[in-house]
């Protein structure tokens with residue numbers, strides 16, 4: 001497997017022995033957090049495994065990598081000057097453009113001076129007497145902090161497939177989440193790619209244009225809409241900049257962190273013609289949210305959802321010329337219950353002569369061999385294998401750190417039956433430990449920059465409250481956590497989400513408990529709840545002096 005740039009060398013500066021706050025991760029979450037903590041005159045350091053800021057957009061450099069929320073919405077709102085001065089180029093920017101934005105933010109707010117790059121945090125233990133966290137890095141440094149904030153990302157612990165012989169292949173292998181910074185030239189090569197989630201759907205059309213042959217190994221097909229990406233027009237940028245405050249407020253109150261009209265009609269109460277016309281408009285708009293919110297009952301009623309499913313199946317059959325390939329590309333689970341994708345020419349790619357789809361439900365992979373991939377009916381030879389196999393989502397980056405709370409209790413054991421949090425922000429038994437967009441919060445079901453800013457604001461407000469009140473610790477009560485976990489499950493069970501074997505459910509990681517992890521009640525509702533809890537003196541939390 002080709003490695004990302006070296007992340008094993010120690011940083012040259014000395015790590016301070018003690019700070020107010022340790023931040024783990026320097027993606028969008030860690031960066032904003034550091035900025036906020038500085039504004040509060042708190043001392044803070046961030047540790048980041050990569051060599052620069054950007055998180056997701058630093059690591060995922062695979063060809064075709066793009067955001068699927070529009071740039072003018074997938075951006076920080078905390079600084080009006082930043083909003084006004086930054087010039088986004090595209091409707092759905094590519095990874096390099098988003099990374100450029102992250103770097104711009106780091107420069108503009110001088111963030112790097114408190115970030116230790118190439119530094120993975122291995123362990124953190126709570127000292128009950130000192131009421132501090134002792135955080136250890138891979139280089140053997142240790143720092144003591146009053147607060148520990150895990151800004152480690154929901155999609156940052158990458159996942160290889162569990163296939164025998166992974167190390168046997170003699171050619172080059174790449175994981176989409178650890179793409180070499182210098183890029184990969186596929187010209188003239190025979191390429192096999194495993195995985196058809198977002199990273200696969202985005203990279204397959206681009207790799208197909210270069211490779212001599214591209215064989216796609218698909219276990220579960222994705223629902224994908226054409227992104228209809230384009231350059232932004234000066235007039236729409238100007239209009240957004242003139243209206244940003246209203247737009248940001250609407251984002252905060254919306255269901256997905258993207259303002260859309262709230263649907264009132266059922267998909268089942270309108271005529272077939274009206275419904276098709278609505279879905280067609282969503283398809284043409286290049287917006288996932290327009291599809292997911294086309295009718296009020298798409299996410300909760302199977303029959304309603306089936307109407308969207310049939311519409312997309314029809315589209316796939318219209319685009320893909322070979323009927324058997326088209327049928328293999330049609331998902332059976334309800335639309336939206338696995339992360340849907342936005343693509344540029346994805347289904348069209350299967351009309352190319354050099355692209356071949358292997359349906360692993362019919363012919364599963366048996367092993368990786370020295371020369372390629374062997375399925376139950378055929379051996380395929382490749383020069384390169386690409387793993388677009390995603391992440392140990394939402395919990396992977398948290399449980400891979402040896403986090404010990406009260407009584408030395410390991411977090412991964414406390415979560416052995418699935419993650420347990422209060423608000424997706426903190427966990428009983430782990431005082432003064434916060435998670436940004438943790439399991440039990442809207443996180444991956446939202447425009448994540450909106451959810452990140454909300455959590456950073458809430459966490460820093462909580463720290464300010466403690467300091468102002470002369471308090472030292474905050475920790476959810478067991479009762480509040482149990483009630484929140486029940487609430488999250490109740491909402492999930494009222495939707496179709498649990499019907500798919502998705503990474504939302506942990507289904508892509510063998511042995512991981514199958515629990516629907518994000519909060520599905522919507523960004524606006526969730527924010528209200530968090531604000532009310534804070535306004536009631538942090539109801540459900542035990543605060544102590």
Ligand SMILES: Cc1cc2nc3c(=O)[nH]c(=O)nc-3n(C[C@H](O)[C@H](O)[C@H](O)COP(=O)(O)OP(=O)(O)OC[C@H]3O[C@@H](n4cnc5c(N)ncnc54)[C@H](O)[C@@H]3O)c2cc1C
Pocket residue numbers: 024025026027028029030047048049050054055056057058060065066067068069074119120121122151152153154155156198199397401436437446447448449452
């Ligand atoms: C391919 C891809 C496409 C996406 N597209 C969208 C989209 O269209 N819209 C959307 O809203 N969201 C999208 N996301 C989700 C995206 O992760 C968030 O939008 C956002 O970038 C998360 O920021 P973050 O800072 O919370 O986490 P990350 O960006 O994941 O950053 C976390 C950082 O923590 C570091 N880290 C983790 N563990 C440790 C440790 N133990 N020690 C030191 N450092 C550590 C990692 O190296 C990483 O840099 C996408 C994610 C992926 C992977």
